[in-house]
Amino acid sequence: MKILVIGSGGREHALVWKIAQSPLVKKIYCAPGNPGIAEIAECVDIDPVHIDGLYNFALKQKIDLTVVGPEDALMAGITDRFREGRLQIFGPTKRASAIEGSKVFAKTLMRKHGIPTADFKVFEDIKQAQKQVTTAEFPLVIKADGLAKGKGVFVCKTPEEAHQHLEDIMKEKIFGHAGDRVVIEEFLSGEEVSILAVTDGNTILPLSSAQDHKAVYDGDKGPNTGGMGAYSPVPLVTQQLQFFIEENILVPAIHAMKRENRPYKGVLYAGLIITSAGPKVLEFNARFGDPETQAILMRMKSDLVPILLLAEKNMLGDAEIEWNDGASVCVVMTSKGYPDAYEKGIPISGLETIKESNHLRVFHAGTAMKGGKISTNGGRVLGVTALGNDLPEAQNMAYGAIGKLSFAGAHYRRDIGAKAMCRK
Numbered sequence: 001m002k003i004l005v006i007g008s009g010g011r012e013h014a015l016v017w018k019i020a021q022s023p024l025v026k027k028i029y030c031a032p033g034n035p036g037i038a039e040i041a042e043c044v045d046i047d048p049v050h051i052d053g054l055y056n057f058a059l060k061q062k063i064d065l066t067v068v069g070p071e072d073a074l075m076a077g078i079t080d081r082f083r084e085g086r087l088q089i090f091g092p093t094k095r096a097s098a099i100e101g102s103k104v105f106a107k108t109l110m111r112k113h114g115i116p117t118a119d120f121k122v123f124e125d126i127k128q129a130q131k132q133v134t135t136a137e138f139p140l141v142i143k144a145d146g147l148a149k150g151k152g153v154f155v156c157k158t159p160e161e162a163h164q165h166l167e168d169i170m171k172e173k174i175f176g177h178a179g180d181r182v183v184i185e186e187f188l189s190g191e192e193v194s195i196l197a198v199t200d201g202n203t204i205l206p207l208s209s210a211q212d213h214k215a216v217y218d219g220d221k222g223p224n225t226g227g228m229g230a231y232s233p234v235p236l237v238t239q240q241l242q243f244f245i246e247e248n249i250l251v252p253a254i255h256a257m258k259r260e261n262r263p264y265k266g267v268l269y270a271g272l273i274i275t276s277a278g279p280k281v282l283e284f285n286a287r288f289g290d291p292e293t294q295a296i297l298m299r300m301k302s303d304l305v306p307i308l309l310l311a312e313k314n315m316l317g318d319a320e321i322e323w324n325d326g327a328s329v330c331v332v333m334t335s336k337g338y339p340d341a342y343e344k345g346i347p348i349s350g351l352e353t354i355k356e357s358n359h360l361r362v363f364h365a366g367t368a369m370k371g372g373k374i375s376t377n378g379g380r381v382l383g384v385t386a387l388g389n390d391l392p393e394a395q396n397m398a399y400g401a402i403g404k405l406s407f408a409g410a411h412y413r414r415d416i417g418a419k420a421m422c423r424k
């Protein structure tokens with residue numbers, strides 16, 4: 001088979017690495033990919049939102065299955081275009097990916113179908129939103145409706161902060177039309193977990209639990225990022241809690257999407273907060289998480305390709321999945337300044353000193369090849385991912401490898417997985 005993976009981050013490197021292990025696969029392409037991916041796949045320089053370009057490429061190369069990483073490709077309608085042209089693709093349609101693309105849609109869906117989430121109100125008019133903020137209890141959370149590169153959510157401690165964010169989103173339009181509407185919601189406290197499931201629209205195949213670390217500094221301090229690291233499995237998610245989440249969140253969400261005439265196929269990612277009153281949904285994503293996928297795939301013993309194919313063919317009931325009993329951890333190394341402005345083009349050293357295996361991988365995220373040398377090319381640069389018999393072993397392996405890697409201004413969190421350790 002020939003497979004095309006769309007995207008260029010650490011998530012896509014992990015997907016390509018896992019897919020390359022399948023005996024079913026003869027050739028992998030990645031658009032646009034990165035230098036790490038280029039070691040195992042042929043990278044083609046097509047932007048993930050250049051849908052016609054990707055479709056024509058897949059048609060010409062007779063690609064058997066396309067796997068979509070980033071949400072902007074989904075929202076640009078890549079799945080719809082490929083299906084119209086009878087090409088197999090793994091990912092939800094544009095209408096179905098609204099579950100990630102519009103917070104207002106997702107929250108309204110959850111309320112209508114009884115899926116547990118924070119209480120909320122939607123505002124189109126800044127004056128009404130300001131009135132709400134004046135009388136509300138704090139802290140509260142303000143969310144821009146549309147995609148804002150993970151920056152559209154604000155936890156506000158005071159009315160002054162809330163008023164400022166409302167001005168920025170609704171008046172200054174710092175996120176463009178994504179800020180035409182806002183959700184103002186109740187603040188929830190608890191630990192966050194990510195539960196991802198593959199689905200064909202009828203059946204769900206949940207993946208092992210993972211926990212992201214969104215804040216830039218140790219101890220969950222500083223601004224939120226795309227994710228500074230992850231581990232899997234999460235001890236907090238007992239089997240009983242996992243079943244509860246499947247029955248009360250994942251299955252109802254898939255059912256709700258069917259009822260709304262937006263049948264959902266692909267990965268459904270539930271970002272949850274485990275409150276004292278049980279799990280509640282913070283957000284749904286219409287795709288694999290980054291960096292959760294790096295940690296999750298490291299533990300997946302089964303071949304991923306048949307699972308994706310069975311989902312695409314509406315036969316996911318036939319799929320099986322096996323996990324390594326150990327633990328995995330992914331620690332992300334970032335450029336100085338991320339998630340704000342950062343420099344690019346800084347040479348990375350030490351990559352050749354890492355002995356990679358199926359227990360230790362350095363997934364590339366924001367890297368570029370310059371004059372035969374690999375340098376930084378994004379905020380999140382590398383995701384050092386290890387699989388151990390237990391979490392401390394995986395942490396030792398990942399941090400041991402990080403000690404051998406360097407670039408000027410490199411930053412990483414020293415506490416990836418620490419929350420799971422406190423629990424033991």
Ligand code: AMP
Pocket residue numbers: 118141143153155185186187188189192214224271282283
């Ligand atoms: P979201 O994109 O909706 O998942 O929000 C991004 C981050 O903001 C989450 O990972 C949480 O850390 C935080 N957050 C979002 N909604 C809430 C909420 N209702 N209560 C507390 N924290 C929240």
Ligand code: GLY
Pocket residue numbers: 212226227285288289290291292
């Ligand atoms: N790790 C968060 C995300 O993928 O959205």
